[in-house]
Amino acid sequence: MGETPALFTGRRWFFPSALLHQLDPDAARAGRRPRRTARDWVVDFFCFVLAVVVGATAVEALATNPHVPPGLAAADQVFGALACAAVWLRRRWPLGLAVAMTPVTFVSDTAGGAGLIALFTLAVHRPFRYVAWVGGINTAFVPLYYWLRPEADVPYPVAVLFAALLTVAIVGWGMFVRAKRQLMVSLRDRARRAETEARLRAEQAQRLAREAIAREMHDVLAHRLTLLSVHAGALEFRPDAPPAETARAAGVIRESAHEALQDLREIIGVLRAGEPDDSGRPQPTLAALDTLVAESREAGMKVSLDHRVEHPAAAPSSVGRTAYRIAQEGLTNARKHAPGTEVTVTVTGAPGTGLTVRVHNPPPEGEVPPVPGSGQGLIGLTERATLAGGRLAHGHIPGGGFEVRAWLPWA
Structure with missing residues (x-):
């Protein structure tokens, strides 16, 4: 009417x-x-x-x-x-x-x-x-x-x-x-x-905000929950593990659960408030790559980090945050789909030439059990890189491995 x-x-x-x-x-x-x-x-x-x-x-x-x-x-x-x-x-x-x-x-x-x-x-x-x-x-x-x-x-x-x-x-x-x-x-x-x-503009803004929150939730929680899954599986299949190793795995589970709950609490707070909360934890950038690799190594992964960035502190926060999410998603996918392989994370770039992020791993040895996943992580990374003005490509490499490569502009 x-x-x-x-x-x-x-x-x-x-x-x-x-x-x-x-x-x-x-x-x-x-x-x-x-x-x-x-x-x-x-x-x-x-x-x-x-x-x-x-x-x-x-x-x-x-x-x-x-x-x-x-x-x-x-x-x-x-x-x-x-x-x-x-x-x-x-x-x-x-x-x-x-x-x-x-x-x-x-x-x-x-x-x-x-x-x-x-x-x-x-x-x-x-x-x-x-x-x-x-x-x-x-x-x-x-x-x-x-x-x-x-x-x-x-x-x-x-x-x-x-x-x-x-x-x-x-x-x-x-x-x-x-x-x-x-x-x-x-x-x-x-x-x-x-x-x-x-x-229509309000509905579009709400839809874009929901998509951004969904991508952020996937990027943040997928990494934490994968750590929980890996260590919980280790405790389940190795009940006779030494007490020190059991305690370390339990500590990683406890810390990952705490971090996941804190991230989820911040995201729910954004949904309730209707706008980003500037009082929360700072978003990770290039400087947090070492911490990300250390967490993955504590979870039992073999990770090699090749960090060759000139003046990483001068990188724009949006570029650094996008690079961090790309590396995080690449490590999460390698942990799920190629367990036991050595993952190499390479970050290079300088002002004026742009920032290149490459995450690759060789094919896994033996049969890998199927891991549930929606496949939305790489799609979200592609959209994130495009919004930042860059590009992202992913796929299998010669020899059977998998690679995620992204280029981000750095003025």
Whole structure:
């Protein structure tokens, strides 16, 4: 259903039905005839009274005009009464009423008020081409009308000029009212489009925020939970392990669980607040790669880090954070899909040439049990690198290994 603006909702009686009909797209599409509002009834009654008053004034002028015989004066009053009654039909048939009034006003003085009201209604409700034809014909009949029925106390040129100016004024007034209503409809449409665009922008922003949070959750929690899985599996399959090794594995599990809970708490806090929380832990950058590799080594992985970056502290935070997430996801995937292999992480670059991150591992030895995964990690890394202005490629390398290579701009 179409929504009428709040400006028109509380005071619908104050606005014309035609305007409310234009503001209701459902009614316009369905072709329903607009119902008269209280304002319409008041205006129509005023127009009827005005037509009657003008007709009554013309009756007195007919009685004192020696050029009008009594029989013609009686017929004039009959046509005038019918014309005044027809004013109530002006909203339903504005064009038909204006066309019918053209010959009636030519033969009846008392129908003059009703004719002007019909012409005004036509100018309000119909395009200018109809108004131009009907108004032009009425104006063309004015000299002939006063030549056949001259006024008793008004000169012929003055009467013709006055009637022509009155017709033009009525048409101009009606066109002004029509333009004002069209302006209101246009403003309403603009407001509706602005509201729709604002809602779409808000929905898009929310969707992008959810996607960013989902990527961050995957990047952060996947690494922690993989450590939990590896050490829990080691404790399950080696119940006779030395107490020191068991304690180390339990410590890694406890620390990874604590870190995962803290990361999850921060992400949930962002969801509740609706905006990033600057009071949380700082995001990891290039300087945290050593810590990431150390955690992986503690989990039993064989990791080799080749860190050849000139001035790593000068790297933009967004570039460093993206490089860290790429290395983290590469280590997580290698731990899941190629356990026991030696993973090499290579980070090179300098200002002006960009930053290159490469994570590769040889094929695993023996059969690797299937590990559940959605495959969204590499897709999220590709999107993250693209948003940073870089590129990322991944796939198998000659010999059966797997490689993730990314290039990030560093101005």
